[in-house]
Amino acid sequence: MATLYISPESSPLAHAAAAAVLYLHIGAGSVGIMSGAAAFVFRKGTPLHRLIGKIFVISMLIMSGIGAVVAPFLPTPERASVIAGILTFYLVLSSWMAVKRKPGELGKFDHGLLLTSLSITGAGAYFFWLAMQSPRGMLDGQPGAAFLMFVIIGSLAAVGDLRLIIQRGVTGATRLARHLWRMTVALFIAANSLFLGQPQVFPKAVQKSGWLNVPALLILALLLYWLGHVAYGAFKRRRMHRPNQLHAG
Structure with missing residues (x-):
């Protein structure tokens, strides 16, 4: 997020509030990235993993919420940051709701999730279209591909939300995969916002080395690994239960 501009004529209280919002956004984002990375390390389902997960959720909600609300009021409004904040929050x-709810449980809140994912997809498509109308193929300094990413992620999320509603909830590997990919993509967006979106905070040697691309690539690799692990586990369980079902029949 760019520096929040406050007029020099504004009161000291306004300047202090702007600084507090900025530092809270940065601090929450930093905690979110560190706790998200730690969640991959500690064994799933343990008390420590659950505690780290709660820290991740709270910090990421604060970070993304501030980003989405403040971005329209920057000296140069950043529509990409608004969508990124809403998408990350969502x-x-x-x-979190995927693992907080009981398996196979569905609530009114889940219908709101579908409306949100569809809105994100629609907004991303509209801003992508606006970017393509520009001679440089950009909008608010962001390339059209940035908005296309929101369309892809939003569409995948909407399909998952629709499936959850049709099936009246999700269970087993589907429930775990829903939790896993959404948490990891949110972490991916936060990491990109820091390492690629704010490269100026790192030494110039690091900026030129290419190391700032590593966190995003590592997060994507972890996502693919864990989704494959979940799918393989579900496949093994089906194979183990199949003989018993045939025998019982």
Whole structure:
């Protein structure tokens, strides 16, 4: 997020509030990235993993909420930051709800999630279209591909939300995968916002080395690994139960 501009004529209280919002956004984002990374390390389902997960959820909701609300009021409004903030907030909240709810449970809140994912997809498509109308193919300094990413992620999320509603909830590997990919993509967005979106905070040697691309690539690799692990586990369980079902029949 760019520096929040406050007029020099504004009161000291306004300047202090702007600084507090900025530092809270940065601090929450930093905690979110560190706790998200730690969640991959500690064994799933343990008390420590659950505690770290709660820290991740709270910090990411604060970070993304501030980003989405403040971005329209920057000296140069950043529509990409607005969508990124809303998308991250939505992904973290829906990921947390996937494991917070009992397996196979559905609530009115889940219908709101579908409306949110569809809105994100529609907004991303509209801003992508606006970017393509520009001679440079950009909008608010962001390339059209940035908005296309929101369309892709929003569409995948909407399909998952629709499936959850049709099936009246999700269970087993589907429930775990829903939690996993949403949490990881939210972490991916936060990491990109820091390492690629704010490269100026790092030494110039690091900026030129290419190391700032590593966190995003590592997060994507972890996502693919864990989704494959979940799918393989579900496949093994089906194979183990199949002989018993045939025998019982």
